[in-house]
Amino acid sequence: MSSLQREIEARGERIFTLVDQHPESLFSKAGFYQGMMALSMRDEHFKVQLFRFVDVLPSLRRSSDIVEHLEEYFAGIRNGFAPFIDTGVRLARIVPWVSGRVLRWNVSGMARQFIAGKNPNDVMKTLRKRRAQKIGFTVDLLGEAVVSEKEADEYAARCLDLLDGLGRETRGWTDPLEKNSALFPVVNLSVKISALYSQMNPADPADAIAHLAPKLRPILRRARELGAFINFDMESYVHKNITLELFKTIFTEKEFKDWPHAGIVIQAYLRDAEANLRDLISWAHARGTRFTVRLVKGAYWDYETIKSRQNGWDCPVYFQKPESDVNFEELTRLLLKNESIVTAAFGSHNVRSIAHGQALADELGVDRSRFEFQLLYGMAGPIKRALVEMGYRVREYCPVGELLPGMSYLVRRLLENTSNEGFLRAKFSENVSADELLRDPKELVRQNRANLSETTIPAITEDRAPKNGASIESPPGDIYENSPLVNFVYQESQEKMRTALHEVRNRFGEKYPLVIGGEKVWTDKLTPSVNPSAPKEVVGYVAEAGIPEAERAVKVARAAVDKWSRTPFEERARLLERAAAIMDRRRYELSALEVLEVGKPWAEADGDIREAMDFCRFYAEQMRQIGRPRLTQHVPGEESYQHYWPRGVALVIAPWNFPIAILCGMVSAALVTGNTVIMKPSEQSIICGAMLMEIFQEAGVPPGVLNFLSGRGSVIGAHLVDHKDVDLIAFTGSREVGLRIWESAGITRPGQRELKRVVCEMGGKNPVIIDSDADLDEAVVDSTYSAFGYQGQKCSALSRLILLEENYDRVMERLLSATGSLRVGNPEEPGIMVGPVIDEAAYKRIQEYIEIGKSEATLAYQAKEVPPEGYFIPPTIFTGVKPNMRIAREEIFGPVLSVIKVRDLDKAFEVANGTDYALTAGFFSRSPADIDRAKAEIEAGNVYINRSCTGAVVGRHPFGGFKMSGGGTKAGGADYLLQFLLPRVVTENVTRHGFAPEETPEYRDEFLWPQR
């Protein structure tokens, strides 16, 4: 055993001895809280329900609501809590106000355990008590998620007030150790950077810093005047790089360059924590002034792992707890070795981590008065006391605020305290031995690795276990692993996007041909495509097809059907996969093209390319699932096999709003199923169409199998829809055109062989309902995004926000200020959320609707500043909207939101469903019963609960609506390909004179496509 390990054990045991002298349970408050936590640790389902109940409780106003929620959350739970619930509910039915109050009081008690005071005055009682115990403080202001600049300004003002108050109340307080006190001001404020700017976007650090620095400077100045200390807390990974950059930027400014009382947090659970810390240390040497680092493991482990898995990102955190512990120790060493420039604050309740810090400091000769331990208010009281007794400097992190804004903090603490992996639970609840608790985490990492290699149980050890290619028996959606989104948190991604924008700009004005039968075709007319942010800029030109080119395309496509339909589906699937790989290679370039041709913000453009790749790979997989003739039933003496033939020639007509994804989705479905295709992109996104053609050509699509026709919908589109040799039309676009296609495809023309199949996806008038108990932090952010993201030009966009009378005022206040804070501008700039609408016609049409809105309802908000050039329409909100008004019934396809106030939830559902459309819908609620109702009752193809109503992911959210939103098809779903196919069954009597084979194979390929 190393001498350091021996010393760590000695220190650790000493702490445990001191802790045991003052026995205290993990949870200092006995009774209700302790009971709840004990049950949570035994029963995972109960824990989830309890934490959700705790989360919603502060927003419930009436006692009867509390009782209802209690019943909804805990009905069916059978554990030690059941008798309490049963009695509570029975009692509640008689006297609801008593039960409601008792519950609120108990849960408030839980929160009070972790919240040091309701307001700055209140917290002083705690701080004085701690002073007597020789424990210092850092105060953190709890707040709701900041959704607008108004709320950000309020947070900044509260910070200033708090600093003033703390300065006044602690005048004359001295350092508890009275040694090296200059390094540790008494007043210490922890600031949450995300609370100072509502529009922080990881892709745009420069914008964030430009907004954050002016808000921070007055706080820093005041702190300096008061001799106080300011710490930047660290939040989720999406904000990390900006927080680090901001710290370095502001503390390099002349005014603050020589100020040593600034600190920042490093989270050891992050894989890049060491690189960040080293960078900070070199920066500090260059700056020439010391600073502080609070080293923690990190409070957002669950969030980071969920988020990265959802988006297919490399996960930024370690997967094994001991890896975080090892990293914590390595970073401890790095901090202590650089003590001459950085003061260390160790934020941990883990006695091993703490003892390691103590032992290492001694080994390196760092005096114990030159660093500190920081622990959270309401947790690990005996450890704090032990550290003080050992002569260490201890500071307590004291959150201040009301119950409602404190909920997310409370839930984080509850999770931490009940975590299977956590030190506190192991020590105080499960009585794990001191030996075990003080083990070197490196040993545990080694041991875990060895165990993992022996076990067959899947464990999270790497980022993504590729699932694609799973067996035929796997459920269709679940076998598919989506392509990752680009994570713009990385500077490298931002730079690649900037370079791509530059390169696409350099190619402005290039000309692209039609492609018919594999040949480039030029006509005497060129269609320009312009940048909607700057209509004078021509992105490129494409040859314009007329009737002769359309006729030629049908002819070659028809001629190619025979061979392509006989090409093994595996080969067709591989074509799609090659196309996806090319898109992956050209990913940034394609995104940049979308930014410039259709005005998509960065992340939206990237999402579109990701979706296109997903369509290719998902449909390739799907085709492999359904491609082989499959036995229908096991019946003795007879064999019946069902399989599919392609329909023939497919015409694909796509919209401009998802200019590559939707076009590619329809084209790839048609191709992989063995149809030949005439692809017609929207007139507003022809360059994107030309690029997709290039991609499929490079992927090796045979001549004639895919033909690219750009031209006017009213001319070639209409001609091809009516054409006798077109067997299938896949259309996505407006209701007006969709219905026309539907109708005209129903007419059988002379010489036509097939009844035309129409795959038709149209618009929506999508509602979102916000229930009275909804989490407004989420509901407001997600609703503004659903309504105004990509200028409301998604068929899935929110256009009718339905609010209950009960919370109308609360929602509106936040919604209006949140909308007023959105960044409107040229989407070439990263971080813009609202760009231009697609073209002049759209601009005029939307303006007309705004005028109609003004005459029908009340204009509640319209942004004032939009760029002077380009088709920019400011985000606009109407209130006082009635369901029968035109702005509530007709699809506007722009950044215009109608707010409808209703009496209750019954009415809300009635209004939501009272429309011609049924595409997407959203519902925000924390009532399990109301959520069940929404799941069952809302008429929409895609119903989203507690999230935005846009952003469907292939395979995960098969997308498409019914009523006047479409033919009920589901793009990106398991049954989508069937529409491009004709089902066929071959039945053979295999009995000969009463004798039949005993075995019938599951699949038979021999009659699939006999060679000619």
Ligand SMILES: Cc1cc2nc3c(=O)[nH]c(=O)nc-3n(C[C@H](O)[C@H](O)[C@H](O)COP(=O)(O)OP(=O)(O)OC[C@H]3O[C@@H](n4cnc5c(N)ncnc54)[C@H](O)[C@@H]3O)c2cc1C
């Ligand atoms: C004073 C103070 C200030 C704080 N400020 C911040 C802050 O600004 N930002 C912030 O994010 N956190 C902050 N924290 C919270 C802190 O991150 C958690 O309290 C802390 O991680 C718990 O660690 P521990 O050493 O006390 O306990 P331990 O039980 O030893 O460690 C638990 C931690 O290990 C990590 N972990 C859990 N499971 C795994 C796993 N499977 N794989 C890898 N790692 C895992 C997680 O980080 C978890 O929180 C602060 C904590 C304190 C005490």
